[in-house]
Amino acid sequence: MKLSADLKELEQRLGYRFARPDLLRQAVTHGSMSGPGREDNQRLEFLGDRVLGLVMAQALLEHDKTATEGQLAPRFNALVRKETCADVAREVDIGAALKLGRSEQKTGGRRKMALLGDAMEAVIAAVYLDGGFDAAQALTLRLWGKRIANVEDDAKDAKTALQEWAQARGLEPPLYLETARSGPDHAPVFTIEARLSTGDQAEATASNKRQAEQAAAKALLARVRQAKA
The missing domain is CATH 3.30.160.20 (Double Stranded RNA Binding Domain)
Structure with a gap:
């Protein structure tokens, strides 16, 4: 399967080339566009959430080797919450590549936090399935890098x-x-x-x-x- 122009551009922004392009297409396909032969990204979002959590937990332990569990928990939540995933999605413009049904397009689906956050997690899962944990970890750390460095501030409301x-x-x-x-x-x-x-x-x-x-x-x-x- 060949990637469309918008997905090729997303590949470039992500800095990762898929051996199985169908995974990237699924990762940006919302439920409003799913159908026979076209899976949506819900299952990938479920997996990506877990991969992201593992990557962030390990990154936090390495970032501050003296932090207590009580300090780590709010920092972890700040890094993995849907708002943060959506912010990262906006930075790589996942919205431009989202596959949405007409109703979602009309109601601004490409800008919705929940849709963007879910798609970002699904993309992480797609990279994990395509290239393994090391590839998913490298992508996630690159995209979240400045947030990990500033996590003490971001953990505040x-x-x-x-x-x-x-x-x-x-x-x-x-x-x-x-x-x-x-x-x-x-x-x-x-x-x-x-x-x-x-x-x-x-x-x-x-x-x-x-x-x-x-x-x-x-x-x-x-x-x-x-x-x-």
């Missing part, structure tokens, strides 16, 4: 961390504004803007307000830290 950052500088607490809502009533998608009294702001989209607020806070915190660096 993003809204709390942003508020602490603002208070330390004598600023008012951040504001969170719903700027858009799309999708059907049973599956809404929220866009939230996090804003500081300095005028700095960042937006994020998710399937519930809490996740969108957390993602917006995280994006804004990263932006102001980079600007002040």
